[in-house]
Amino acid sequence: MADDTVTLTIEDDDTTDELTVPIAMIEMLREEEGETPAEIIGDIAMFGLAQRIHGAIHHGQGEPPQEVKDAEELTMELFEERFGSSYGELTGHDH
DSSP, X not given: OGGGEEEEEEEOSSOEEEEEEXXXXXXXXXXXXXXXXXXXXXXXXXXXXXXXXXXXHHSSSSOOOHHHHHHHHHHHHHHHHHHSSOHHHHHSOOO
16 A cells, blocks of 8 residues: 555644655646646645635625635635636636
């Protein structure tokens, strides 16, 4: 099994977590030659986080707290820095 998977380590200031995924999945998701497993998983994580905060702001019930609105704004800025396009441009889902 170890030859069929890659394990990535995610760290913050105090903790770490490991994520083991099939290499075949990474190969399927690779968009550019030389793109590393860490870059591929990082892209997926950024998309997932942007999707979650977008949903909380635009599709949730009630008015979100200001800190959530601020987090959404920063997330979308970081998203655009990473991908060179906005979340709305890449997903066709813009408000």
